[in-house]
Amino acid sequence: MRRLVLLFAALWLAAAGGARAAAFADWSAVVVAGDWHASDGGATEGFDNARRDVTLALGRAGFQPANIRQFSVRPERYKDTNPGKSDLRGIYEAMVDVSGKAPGGCLFYLTSHGLPQGAQVDQRILAPGVLATMLDQTCGKRPTVVVISACFSGVFVPALAKSNRMVLTAARPDRTSFGCGQANKYPYFDDCFLASMPQARDFGALANATRDCVRTREIAEKMSPPSEPQIWVGAELRPMLPLYAFEAPGTARKP
Template identity: 80%
Template sequence: MARLLSLFAGLWLAAAGGAPVFAAPAFADWAAVVVAGDWHAADGGPTEGFDNARRDVTLALGQAGFQAGNIRQFSVRPERYSDTRPEKSDVRAIYNALVEGVGRARSGCLFYLTSHGLPQGAQVDQGILRPAMLASMLDQTCGDRPTVVVISACFSGVYVPALAKPNRMVLTAARPDRTSFGCGQDNKYPFFDDCFLSSMPNTRDFSGLAGAVKECVRMREAAEKMTPPSEPQIWVGPQLRPMLPLYAFEKGLRPD
């Protein structure tokens, strides 16, 4: 709550003619972790979809105002990506990255995971990151900071009850009992990640982005006759809800 009050104070000072507070991007002091949790397509063959999303979501966050030094990337096959130099997807390593990240960037947190999902949680390499485990990781690291969590996976709505806190926003690719789509060998990204990337340059903040992504997924699934619809889920805590418009994206182009 203290961080939110200080943000309000900054706005008051700006309105009163004080020193400009938002010269730096709104997310300049946020820690972010972006994880590709698998490399297999829905049919078991190889896919670059999750790593493409991991790479380009990282770029999109940078264009929105996150600082490159505050974003950590994780891949199941990091040795393949010398250009982006991700770390190995491992729950302990991800937790350590959050610990280190919030020690350096103290104003907020973002966690983004793209992978396959089960009703028990989302896949991270050979294991499952269960909702209670992720909730504990975020409680111990991000704490009461403004926090945005994005889970792109089948059945990912299962995370909402465990993660729902007043200072958090949770956006998932599907409701708890539905699959999501676009994890084939030929898909550049899963549908949800594609919609996240295509919608981000045209929205002002995470609140607007969440609604745009949900509508984009609905239209994409209808156009390709994918049923039943995945129905992405959005949850915004009451403490964070009035603050989200103050965290505006810098404007950039979508990665090619």
């Protein structure tokens, strides 16, 4: 009996290891930098730095580079990553295309400025209801992770909250986030997301680590009031999140 139990355990571990390595192989991802202006109106590379490096981090975590689309307000500046132009129609069309090729799950990541009405995408505002419709029409009931790095981004949670989704935002609905100055490499939230990802096992752990990192940094730099990043996980997705594990650093592919 003991040998049988050990055999089943070995088979389960082998299967789990295979699933872990392939967890995001059939997921689509869209990563958007929605602006290029710093908080004082000058120029910043912060949003595009985050777009580029989040894309690289997703590749290391197990996403297939062919299934990731990037967008920038100034795509002509970034020949190395060849992003598309950040406009809502083009982003939606890319979501349609890539979700059709990678039907396992969806990730949407936006880094930009935010307002109580939504997040900036070039000269337009992406409203929570519009993003909800875009996700409904492309990702449907698939496991979906949405990350919004912007001031007031908690405003997206009610519109996006469905049982198959996880939503992580840089701030609560009535708070700003920090780190959008000309000298910042990334906004604070994106910096914490990227710094936490190598140690996180899955998106649930990453969300908690990112929130803790933001809190620690804001306290250290005396930023007030705190942004209070928001985490929402639907009941259907919650028990599944640990099954969608990031690749171990030693086995991750280079994008």
